[in-house]
Amino acid sequence: MTTLALRLGISRCLLGDEVRFDGGHKRDGFLTDVLGQYVEWVPVCPEVEAGLGTPREAMRLIGDPQHPRLVTSKSGTDHTSAVEKMTENRIKELKELDLSGYVFKKGSPSCGIERVRVYDEQGMPNRSGVGLFARVFIEQFPLIPVEEEGRLCDAPLRENFIERVFCYRRWQDLVQRGVTRQALVQFHTIHKYLLMAHSPQQYQVLGRLVGEAARYQPKELARLYGDLFMNTLAVKTTVHKHVNVLQHILGYFKERLGAEEKAELLGVVDDYHQALTPLVVPLTLIKHYVRRFDVSYIRDQVYLNPHPKELMLRNHV
Numbered sequence: 001m002t003t004l005a006l007r008l009g010i011s012r013c014l015l016g017d018e019v020r021f022d023g024g025h026k027r028d029g030f031l032t033d034v035l036g037q038y039v040e041w042v043p044v045c046p047e048v049e050a051g052l053g054t055p056r057e058a059m060r061l062i063g064d065p066q067h068p069r070l071v072t073s074k075s076g077t078d079h080t081s082a083v084e085k086m087t088e089n090r091i092k093e094l095k096e097l098d099l100s101g102y103v104f105k106k107g108s109p110s111c112g113i114e115r116v117r118v119y120d121e122q123g124m125p126n127r128s129g130v131g132l133f134a135r136v137f138i139e140q141f142p143l144i145p146v147e148e149e150g151r152l153c154d155a156p157l158r159e160n161f162i163e164r165v166f167c168y169r170r171w172q173d174l175v176q177r178g179v180t181r182q183a184l185v186q187f188h189t190i191h192k193y194l195l196m197a198h199s200p201q202q203y204q205v206l207g208r209l210v211g212e213a214a215r216y217q218p219k220e221l222a223r224l225y226g227d228l229f230m231n232t233l234a235v236k237t238t239v240h241k242h243v244n245v246l247q248h249i250l251g252y253f254k255e256r257l258g259a260e261e262k263a264e265l266l267g268v269v270d271d272y273h274q275a276l277t278p279l280v281v282p283l284t285l286i287k288h289y290v291r292r293f294d295v296s297y298i299r300d301q302v303y304l305n306p307h308p309k310e311l312m313l314r315n316h317v
């Protein structure tokens with residue numbers, strides 16, 4: 001597959017830097033040692049960059065979950081303005097870096113992207129908050145894939161996040177080259193089965209948009225397609241949807257197989273359907289036949305190679 005230059009933002013403590021309030025870190029081995037081989041990390045610690053120092057007093061969000069204040073837990077010192085100022089400046093810098101994704105630290109009042117504790121006046125927490133820095137990042141970069149390190153322990157969520165990162169990069173490369181109708185048709189074509197594995201319905205909607213491309217100005221077309229493309233990839237895949245895609249793909253060469261080969265291949269797909277094997281098993285056999293019969297339309301499908309095989313993401317879904 002084409003190697004794409006990927007730059008991802010990351011909560012700095014996840015890289016092992018001792019920037020947490022207690023002087024510690026939250027190094028994540030998968031991110032540093034595995035994914036780190038394929039991406040360039042852009043580390044950000046909003047609290048340290050706001051000048052709060054390490055170690056520092058622990059902080060929490062209080063008040064209105066939509067507009068919380070960031071205050072220290074014991075002395076009640078309000079650091080909201082400092083982190084907001086840092087955020088404003090840092091977001092401007094990040095806009096120049098062409099990020100393809102961001103991994104945030106779970107639960108942090110600065111970096112958490114969901115279910116962050118917000119305390120009411122009585123000191124009661126509810127998990128309805130978003131970290132101060134993370135909230136602005138998501139508002140400013142609504143299509144950039146974001147995830148928390150905790151959720152990346154879940155194999156399907158990990159696979160989905162990394163797939164979206166590569167897809168977003170590919171989309172951004174097209175946007176930077178210019179979204180002509182012809183280029184969009186080609187882009188849509190090679191993503192057909194990947195999109196169908198997420199949502200056959202939204203794949204159709206995207207197809208209609210491509211078909212009506214002449215009605216739109218290039219910028220508007222890119223905005224509409226990009227939004228729907230990324231939102232479709234965020235829809236969960238299921239075994240059933242993958243099996244549907246695999247069967248479509250088999251249709252391109254099934255009749256060229258001998259009876260035994262055909263039975264073996266259908267058996268492997270069925271094993272996957274029954275959760276007896278992971279997705280990598282039928283795909284490996286399918287890729288073998290796609291090469292053998294030189295089925296160019298399928299060979300070019302991103303679905304077959306959405307991310308580096310060395311990450312082994314489809315060995316676990």
Ligand code: SF4
Pocket residue numbers: 011012013014019020021044045046047048105108110111
């Ligand atoms: S969670 Fe965010 S603010 Fe807290 S130490 Fe990590 S990078 Fe810094």
